[in-house]
Structures are given as structure tokens and as C-alpha cells.
Amino acid sequence: MTTPGKSSMRPTALGLVVLGMLIEQPMHVYRMQKLIKERGKDKVVNVRQRTSLHQVIDRLTTHGLVEQVGEGDASENYPSRRSYRITPAGRQTAIDWLTAMVTEVPDEFPQLPAALSVLTMVAPDTAAELITARITTIEHTLNELRSERGGYEVPRIYLLEDEYRTRGLESEAAWLGEVRHDIERGELTWTAPDAPPYEPEEPK
Structure with a gap:
């Protein structure tokens, strides 16, 4: 043993x-x-x-x-x-x-903070479009989470990870909305080097 x-x-x-x-x-x-x-x-x-x-x-x-x-x-x-x-x-x-x-809060290196750290690679209007696209993706994910949660017939204690993800995504979307708002109002701006414009992918 x-x-x-x-x-x-x-x-x-x-x-x-x-x-x-x-x-x-x-x-x-x-x-x-x-x-x-x-x-x-x-x-x-x-x-x-x-x-x-x-x-x-x-x-x-x-x-x-x-x-x-x-x-x-x-x-x-x-x-x-x-x-x-x-x-x-x-x-x-x-x-x-x-x-x-x-x-504990581990030292992690997620992709979004890394991308935000070099957001000046693109023009402000392009950055606003990228942020809008991410907010749309978050909203889609939140809808899926809420829909799936209704299908689980288990006590709340077994769904805390879903609550955590939901709250985190909601907070992220709200903060990104504030950043986009500041960019669109010109309160957050910068001069970007020449870069191709953002072109969203066609839905599959």
C-alpha cells in the first residue's frame, strides 16, 4: 500500500x-x-x-x-x-x-494580453473592428454556455466552473466594449505603421 x-x-x-x-x-x-x-x-x-x-x-x-x-x-x-x-x-x-x-495565481501567458500589448501594429479603426469581432465571439460562447447549463440536471456545486467562465467572459466583453468606445471617440488613439486592413473571414 x-x-x-x-x-x-x-x-x-x-x-x-x-x-x-x-x-x-x-x-x-x-x-x-x-x-x-x-x-x-x-x-x-x-x-x-x-x-x-x-x-x-x-x-x-x-x-x-x-x-x-x-x-x-x-x-x-x-x-x-x-x-x-x-x-x-x-x-x-x-x-x-x-x-x-x-x-494561487500562476504566471500564465494567455494570447489576448500579448496581442493587446502590440495593438499599435494596426490603426485604431482596425483595432476597434478586431475588438468588435472578439466581443461577438464572446457573446456566442456565452449563449452556448447558458444554453448548455440548462441541460445539466446536477447541483450548482458541479457547475461552478461554468459560472466562473461566464462571469469572466462577461467582464471581458464589458471591458473590451469600454476600450472600443474610447477608441471610437478618439480618447485612445495612436499612429500605426502601414499595415493591411482587417478583413473578417466569411462564415463557413
Whole structure:
């Protein structure tokens, strides 16, 4: 039996979700993937390919955070049917990861701030058009989130990630609207080098 302790495995969102599900009960990879989709967790972790789950399970197993249940489940022909359970070390690691991910603000490098830092590459009117296009994309995403949320018959606690994404997108759209307003009024302006105008893509 593995004893609890600090794991050397790097924390990952998918790894935390898997550990959280195995805290509920032992299960096989197919069941994990199904529950992740049923609970809408596929909006916050990438499980489009079941191989992603197998890879994270392999890493969790290597680090002693989960273990296979029973020798009889080790079918090479049907690896998705192998059941796994969390170990004591896995439980402690899950709490450690959860604590860190909730309380810490990591140094991340998302694309939008990088793009905004060089917005002067284009003229102000082009920048306003780009911002408008992003606001439109955000509004489309928000509509999808609200529509999907109505289809989940689960307690609110299991949808907090959707609330977080929704509030974040709403705040972003509102702030971008203010920036666009300032550009259009000439309160935020600059001289850009020669650059081709923005041409939105034709809808597919």
C-alpha cells in the first residue's frame, strides 16, 4: 500500500479531475470519460481523445497516486475496462493540487494580453473592428454556455466552473466594449505603421 506524501508529479487540471472522480469511487477510463462529458467537465479539461485519459492515468499510476483494481481487469485488448482506485498518496495529492489551484495565481501567458500589448501594429479603426469581432465571439460562447447549463440536471456545486467562465467572459466583453468606445471617440488613439486592413473571414 502506498503511503501518503508529497508527489513529484506536476499538477494538471485533468489529473485533478481524475483524482476527484476516483475519490468518489473506483472506475474505469470509459466511465471517467462518460462522467466528464455528462457533468460538462469537458469544457475545462480536454478529453476529446480517450488516449489523454489513459496517459494521465499512466502518470498517476507511475507516481503511486492511483492503482489498478484487481489483476483480472488487466486486459490488453480492453484497456478502458481496467478499473482504478485512488491511493492514500493520491488523496493527499488531490487536496494539495486543489488548494494550490484555488489559492494561487500562476504566471500564465494567455494570447489576448500579448496581442493587446502590440495593438499599435494596426490603426485604431482596425483595432476597434478586431475588438468588435472578439466581443461577438464572446457573446456566442456565452449563449452556448447558458444554453448548455440548462441541460445539466446536477447541483450548482458541479457547475461552478461554468459560472466562473461566464462571469469572466462577461467582464471581458464589458471591458473590451469600454476600450472600443474610447477608441471610437478618439480618447485612445495612436499612429500605426502601414499595415493591411482587417478583413473578417466569411462564415463557413
